[in-house]
Amino acid sequence: LRTQGGFPYMTSDVNEVSGKSFDYIVVGGGTTGCPLAATLSEEFSVLLVERGSSPYGNPLVTDKRYYGFSLIQTDEFSSVAQSFISKDGVQNHRGRVLGGSSAINGGFYSRASEDFVKRAGWNEELVKEAYGWVESKVVFAPELTPWQTVVEFGLLEAGILPYNGYSLEHIEGTKVGGTVFDQCGKRHTSADLLEKGNPKNIIVLLNTTVKNIIFNTNGKGNESRARGIRFIKSDGSSDHIHEAYLNQPKNSPKQGDVILSAGALGSPQILLLSGIGPHDHLKDFNIPIRLDLKEVGQGMQDNPCIALLVDSMPQNRLPEPPEVVGIADNFRFIIQAGVLPISFNASRMPIAAKIAFPASRGKLELDSTDPRKNPSVKFNYLAKEKDLDECIKMVQLLEKVSKSQSVSTFLGVKPQEKLMSTEDELRKLCKNNVRTFYHYYGGCAVGSVVDDNYSLYGVQGLRVIDGSTFQVSPGTNPMATLMMLGRYQGIKILKERKKL
Numbered sequence: 379l380r381t382q383g384g385f386p387y388m389t390s391d392v393n394e395v396s397g398k399s400f401d402y403i404v405v406g407g408g409t410t411g412c413p414l415a416a417t418l419s420e421e422f423s424v425l426l427v428e429r430g431s432s433p434y435g436n437p438l439v440t441d442k443r444y445y446g447f448s449l450i451q452t453d454e455f456s457s458v459a460q461s462f463i464s465k466d467g468v469q470n471h472r473g474r475v476l477g478g479s480s481a482i483n484g485g486f487y488s489r490a491s492e493d494f495v496k497r498a499g500w501n502e503e504l505v506k507e508a509y510g511w512v513e514s515k516v517v518f519a520p521e522l523t524p525w526q527t528v529v530e531f532g533l534l535e536a537g538i539l540p541y542n543g544y545s546l547e548h549i550e551g552t553k554v555g556g557t558v559f560d561q562c563g564k565r566h567t568s569a570d571l572l573e574k575g576n577p578k579n580i581i582v583l584l585n586t587t588v589k590n591i592i593f594n595t596n597g598k599g600n601e602s603r604a605r606g607i608r609f610i611k612s613d614g615s616s617d618h619i620h621e622a623y624l625n626q627p628k629n630s631p632k633q634g635d636v637i638l639s640a641g642a643l644g645s646p647q648i649l650l651l652s653g654i655g656p657h658d659h660l661k662d663f664n665i666p667i668r669l670d671l672k673e674v675g676q677g678m679q680d681n682p683c684i685a686l687l688v689d690s691m692p693q694n695r696l697p698e699p700p701e702v703v704g705i706a707d708n709f710r711f712i713i714q715a716g717v718l719p720i721s722f723n724a725s726r727m728p729i730a731a732k733i734a735f736p737a738s739r740g741k742l743e744l745d746s747t748d749p750r751k752n753p754s755v756k757f758n759y760l761a762k763e764k765d766l767d768e769c770i771k772m773v774q775l776l777e778k779v780s781k782s783q784s785v786s787t788f789l790g791v792k793p794q795e796k797l798m799s800t801e802d803e804l805r806k807l808c809k810n811n812v813r814t815f816y817h818y819y820g821g822c823a824v825g826s827v828v829d830d831n832y833s834l835y836g837v838q839g840l841r842v843i844d845g846s847t848f849q850v851s852p853g854t855n856p857m858a859t860l861m862m863l864g865r866y867q868g869i870k871i872l873k874e875r876k877k878l
């Protein structure tokens with residue numbers, strides 16, 4: 379294969395891949411898919427299919443000065459961020475580019491707590507190794523901007539203690555986290571992790587959308603095995619369908635897998651389009667049923683977020699991703715601030731908080747059989763009383779930070795002694811202003827759609843590895859844990875295969 383420097387061969391020409399076979403097929407070159415493909419390539423041939431284009435040379439992705447611009451420059455089929463509005467009426471985004479959502483996000487990097495790792499049943503040593511593998515390539519210590527330093531003081535003034543300095547660990551108090559932006563302001567997405575694999579063993583097929591999975595039915599009964607994928611050009615006609623297959627090694631008992639890493643919206647969507655999901659829902663779309671797996675698309679969660687704009691009006695400031703965080707109230711609240719563009723020459727300064735462990739859950743369903751369109755998703759923000767009660771407490775804390783002496787002095791406003799509102803008013807504020815922190819997950823949860831090895835229940839040769847598999851939130855910002863998960867599961871698959 380022709381490789382480009384240390385980078386795998388990339389093509390947008392579906393004909394170069396059509397009809398070919400690979401040991402593993404990874405669907406979705408996102409936050410989890412890239413480290414996974416890199417790891418599998420150490421020993422096997424890998425096809426990595428991504429519906430978006432390359433992040434390299436695109437300043438909207440790579441340049442910190444344009445952080446947030448990709449979210450305000452979206453279109454239906456090709457922008458690097460695809461916007462969607464959940465059925466709750468909340469505007470949201472998902473990555474559509476190699477690197478996935480790590481190419482459009484805030485770049486804030488923070489490991490999951492030891493407790494989360496234990497509860498997931500992961501091997502703690504291997505988890506540490508996998509985090510280290512990621513961090514050696516794409517994680518940096520930020521040089522705090524004046525605004526981030528002010529927010530740090532604001533968090534401490536509000537009592538979010540102790541001060542933990544720079545740390546990648548999820549610890550209570552106020553800390554500076556890692557970032558994927560380097561000292562020159564260049565973003566390193568998960569796509570950079572592809573360089574850590576064996577580039578000769580990977581083909582990256584760009585601008586290609588996977589429509590569904592191809593199956594074999596084994597002779598004995600109804601157990602299916604994934605045999606390959608069907609895909610279309612992302613900007614082409616949905617009638618021009620191509621196929622790629624898994625290698626079927628003659629003398630080995632073990633065959634590779636199709637692995638879905640298409641994210642919390644993409645992976646359940648592809649399963650549904652492949653006939654795996656709730657029977658009645660598939661029937662509504664005339665999709666032949668392969669497996670009546672009711673849990674596909676269920677349990678979708680997004681952390682309810684409230685953002686207070688602390689500046690009095692939009693100004694032309696440089697965008698700033700978050701670099702510090704307050705982890706408060708027994709890990710229940712996460713508070714961060716940034717400078718976010720609202721147009722090409724105006725930005726706002728939100729301080730935002732999320733409920734780390736929401737109780738409310740929603741679901742994802744198809745809206746169309748076109749894989750390029752968003753599925754429909756409802757998160758049911760604050761539907762449970764517990765979430766609403768937490769939201770009230772969270773806003774009270776958020777107010778303390780935004781009205782702190784440090785923040786007020788920096789912005790040149792008088793610190794307000796009186797904090798807002800009765801509980802009733804705060805309840806209304808929560809309901810009317812709930813938005814996303816962009817950390818949504820679920821739809822293919824471990825224990826209901828995939829087993830502990832991330833293999834699908836009831837189908838062989840098919841796995842899901844990405845944010846759709848989380849049963850609960852890692853509490854902290856999820857990118858670090860998803861990059862780690864790609865590496866971790868990749869190593870486990872390699873080890874598992876050696877045993878056979």
Ligand SMILES: Cc1cc2nc3c(=O)[nH]c(=O)nc-3n(C[C@H](O)[C@H](O)[C@H](O)COP(=O)(O)OP(=O)(O)OC[C@H]3O[C@@H](n4cnc5c(N)ncnc54)[C@H](O)[C@@H]3O)c2cc1C
Pocket residue numbers: 405406407408409410411427428429430449471472473474475476477478479480482483484485486487488586587588589639640641642644645648749815816817818844845846854855856857858860
């Ligand atoms: C605006 C924003 C800001 C955020 N800020 C932070 C932050 O600062 N820190 C943090 O930790 N987390 C942050 N997050 C959350 C974090 O980025 C995501 O949780 C994480 O990146 C999701 O990873 P994933 O691998 O599950 O999916 P993704 O990274 O989204 O990858 C899915 C990939 O699959 C591709 N795909 C989907 N469907 C198909 C298909 N049919 N065929 C082919 N390809 C397909 C997509 O194009 C995409 O590249 C943010 C998210 C957003 C959107």
